Amino acid sequence: MSLIPAAACNFTQYLPSPPSHSAVRFSVKFTVSCCSVSSPVTVVNGNVDLKAMERNEIRLGLPSKGRMASDTLDLLKDCQLSVRQPNPRQYVADIPQLSNVEVWFQRPKDIVKKLVSGDLDLGIVGLDTLSEYGQGNEDLILVHDALAYGDCRLSLAIPKYGIFEKINSMKELAEMPQWTAEKPLRVATGFTYLGPKFLKESGLQHVEFSTADGALEAAPAMGIADAIVDLVSSGTTLKENNLKEIEGGVLLESQAVLVASKKSLLQREGFLDITHEILERFEAHLRALGQFTVVANMRGNSTEEVAERILSQPSLSGLQGPTISPVFRRSDSGVKADYYAIVICVPKKLLYKSVQQLRAIGGSGVLVSPLTYIFDEETPRWRELLSKLGL
Numbered sequence: 122m123s124l125i126p127a128a129a130c131n132f133t134q135y136l137p138s139p140p141s142h143s144a145v146r147f148s149v150k151f152t153v154s155c156c157s158v159s160s161p162v163t164v165v166n167g168n169v170d171l172k173a174m175e176r177n178e179i180r181l182g183l184p185s186k187g188r189m190a191s192d193t194l195d196l197l198k199d200c201q202l203s204v205r206q207p208n209p210r211q212y213v214a215d216i217p218q219l220s221n222v223e224v225w226f227q228r229p230k231d232i233v234k235k236l237v238s239g240d241l242d243l244g245i246v247g248l249d250t251l252s253e254y255g256q257g258n259e260d261l262i263l264v265h266d267a268l269a270y271g272d273c274r275l276s277l278a279i280p281k282y283g284i285f286e287k288i289n290s291m292k293e294l295a296e297m298p299q300w301t302a303e304k305p306l307r308v309a310t311g312f313t314y315l316g317p318k319f320l321k322e323s324g325l326q327h328v329e330f331s332t333a334d335g336a337l338e339a340a341p342a343m344g345i346a347d348a349i350v351d352l353v354s355s356g357t358t359l360k361e362n363n364l365k366e367i368e369g370g371v372l373l374e375s376q377a378v379l380v381a382s383k384k385s386l387l388q389r390e391g392f393l394d395i396t397h398e399i400l401e402r403f404e405a406h407l408r409a410l411g412q413f414t415v416v417a418n419m420r421g422n423s424t425e426e427v428a429e430r431i432l433s434q435p436s437l438s439g440l441q442g443p444t445i446s447p448v449f450r451r452s453d454s455g456v457k458a459d460y461y462a463i464v465i466c467v468p469k470k471l472l473y474k475s476v477q478q479l480r481a482i483g484g485s486g487v488l489v490s491p492l493t494y495i496f497d498e499e500t501p502r503w504r505e506l507l508s509k510l511g512l
């Protein structure tokens with residue numbers, strides 16, 4: 122653990138008072154340990170120097186370590202975009218299916234910083250990291266906002282005991298008489314941008330922050346902080362450290378996202394097409410994850426009559442409607458179709474209900490298989506992206 126005591130702070134920042142409380146100074150004292158990024162590209166007023174545009178390859182940044190790293194590689198693999206890394210200690214790799222794309226393994230926060238500086242064009246990180254280090258930069262464009270892993274929330278937590286025992290909401294926390302200019306609420310967080318922003322908006326007048334890189338949950342018990350702002354997933358770490366979340370205390374719901382540099386999308390040759398392909402693969406795979414293909418036989422007189430019966434059941438309408446094909450059998454009176462095969466996609470959550478509904482209308486021999494991809498005519502996120510780019 123590396124909590125930085127106030128005495129050892131690199132700098133102290135005072136945020137301006139919110140206009141609605143102009144009489145009372147919102148004194149946010151922040152101790153931050155700075156980390157530097159080296160970039161060959163200079164950024165002047167948010168504009169990337171042309172040097173970044175000189176390279177021809179498209180650069181995709183992937184998390185090099187932590188829990189996001191392997192899940193990200195798994196997602197790409199599931200989308201038939203396996204990353205070929207010659208050696209685990211080598212930070213550059215490629216994806217054979219995507220020519221002209223270089224994969225760079227970086228720490229999540231550095232992926233965001235390098236997107237801003239123009240050293241990367243595309244990246245996968247948690248929304249929490251993007252929001253913290255991107256700080257609303259307009260060059261960062263969310264291409265896919267829900268990659269379905271890395272689910273967690275950024276939350277404020279306080280002790281369950283002592284003066285906090287009866288405090289269950291942000292409102293109650295803000296109204297506690299204990300917080301004064303001399304003795305502010307001490308908050309430990311690694312989120313040095315989102316933390317103060319949130320607390321300022323929550324109406325807390327007197328807050329002091331300290332920062333740390335990990336094991337923040339120990340800070341209240343150690344007497345270093347009164348509250349923490351950190352990621353929560355199962356809630357086990359909070360529970361084990363006698364901490365609780367409170368109403369209104371969630372800053373952000375997060376999961377893995379695909380983010381791109383707007384400038385690169387608009388200027389780098391071939392990048393928009395690559396982004397389209399990656400987005401299509403992700404969307405098709407993620408959509409399929411929630412569905413099963415169900416095949417069943419059903420006795421009937423015509424496709425229309427079978428369709429009537431299927432569509433009378435709420436869970437059997439499929440993506441666009443059922444596919445129904447006659448099953449031909451030879452009989453004494455010749456070839457006839459008195460059975461029909463039906464194929465539908467069914468949400469995983471509704472599988473058993475769907476099977477019951479199929480049986481209720483005469484379905485038999487129900488086969489269920491996993492789906493790998495569902496490619497739609499056009500992905501909604503692609504349309505959104507084009508509109509964000511003004512195209």
Ligand SMILES: Nc1ncnc2c1ncn2[C@@H]1O[C@H](COP(=O)(O)OP(=O)(O)OP(=O)(O)O)[C@@H](O)[C@H]1O
Binds near residue numbers: 188249377
């Ligand atoms: N407990 C969690 N459960 C699920 N996802 C999480 C959890 N903690 C973090 N994440 C997500 O994974 C991302 C990476 O977190 P991780 O803890 O692996 O790396 P890190 O915090 O950058 O590195 P380290 O913890 O080694 O300092 C976070 O930005 C967040 O999006």
Ligand SMILES: O=P(O)(O)OC[C@H]1O[C@H](OP(=O)(O)OP(=O)(O)O)[C@H](O)[C@@H]1O
Binds near residue numbers: 337338353355356
């Ligand atoms: O709600 P839970 O499922 O218990 O998960 C929450 C914990 O996970 C993360 O820590 P991590 O494991 O990344 O360790 P770190 O503090 O070293 O980053 C986060 O910072 C919390 O401490």
Ligand SMILES: [Mg+2]
């Ligand atoms: Mg961590």
